[in-house]
Amino acid sequence: MAKITVSAPGKLMLLGEHSVVYDRPCLVTAVDSRVHVQIKTTKVPTLTINAPEVEIKNYKRSITDFKPSKKLPRGVQFIEAVLQILYEKYKLNSGLSIRTRNGFSSKYGLGSSSAVSVCTAKGISELFNLKLSNQEIFEIAYQAVLEVQGVGSGFDVAAAIWGGTLYFETGGKVIEPLEIKKLPLIVVYSGVKADTATIVKKLAKMRTLKPNYVNSRFDLITKLVKKARDLIETKRWEELGELFNKNQKILHDLGVSTDILHKLCVTSILHGAEGAKLSGSGGGDCLIVMSANGHKHVIEQRLVEAGGTLVPVETGAKGVSIDEKSN
Structure with missing residues (x-):
């Protein structure tokens, strides 16, 4: 059994919210409160998810059916959406056990769902030696966000992947790090x-x-x-x-x-x-x-x-x- 733990930061929109949904730019910064996702391969062909911050305990389903259930919390839907994309694209079939841990409350709106999506994509890439680039991880996680919530620009996904402070345009057409470390x-x-x-x-x-x-x-x-x-x-x-x-x-x-x-x-x-x-x-x-x-x-x-x-x-x-x- 292989195991990996991946973490990604939350985000704060600085300027450009809402307009960024319509082919316009924004400025976003990553914050040091992080989401952690542990992924283990298993011999049993099932997906098991434990996400205590949203009261999900030993949730199980077949590894062959990842279609996100609208009855589940958003964070879990994002995990399933990412897995569905990756398992179908790369013909994966291993069972998985996934556990999440948030370094911040999801109520703050700091992008915990996007961070979970990025962690899941990065973890699967590493476990199965897919060698996905940051841009490929962005495209997968952004697709998952759109599938689950129907709308979004992807700026929070970009912040989780690249970190720092970014100049971003809708859908990741432009993702440019700014030369600044911390903001007051x-x-x-x-x-x-x-x-x-x-x-x-x-x-x-x-x-x-x-x-x-x-x-x-x-x-x-x-x-x-x-x-x-x-x-x-x-x-x-x-x-x-x-x-x-x-x-x-x-x-x-x-x-x-x-x-x-x-x-x-x-x-x-x-x-x-x-x-x-x-x-x-x-x-x-x-x-x-x-x-x-x-x-x-x-x-x-x-x-x-x-x-x-x-x-x-x-x-x-x-x-x-x-x-x-x-x-």
């Missing part, structure tokens, strides 16, 4: 878990009804993304914070922000932050705050008092990696 951010959970697929589909409907309005906002976001890329690499944090505020205003106009996110943004800026915005799909999840001027402790204290929960992560984390392997 405060990350805050709003207390509300968002459903990314639902919010993306809601905005898609709005775009169908008001194409000129929505597309013009997406074009404005694209300009912010391109300007922010240079600001990040030259560490011009105050100007970057201003772009955060502009991006947040657009997202608010598009209806994806919430009262609590707005409250946390205002609170952070009133107490010295250079800027603040939601990170991800909106509707809840996390807020990112630019704090490079020495007011971090005060800002954090006020955010907690306003109802936020601090999420202690570092940015620019390394991408997918093999933690342990044995034959």
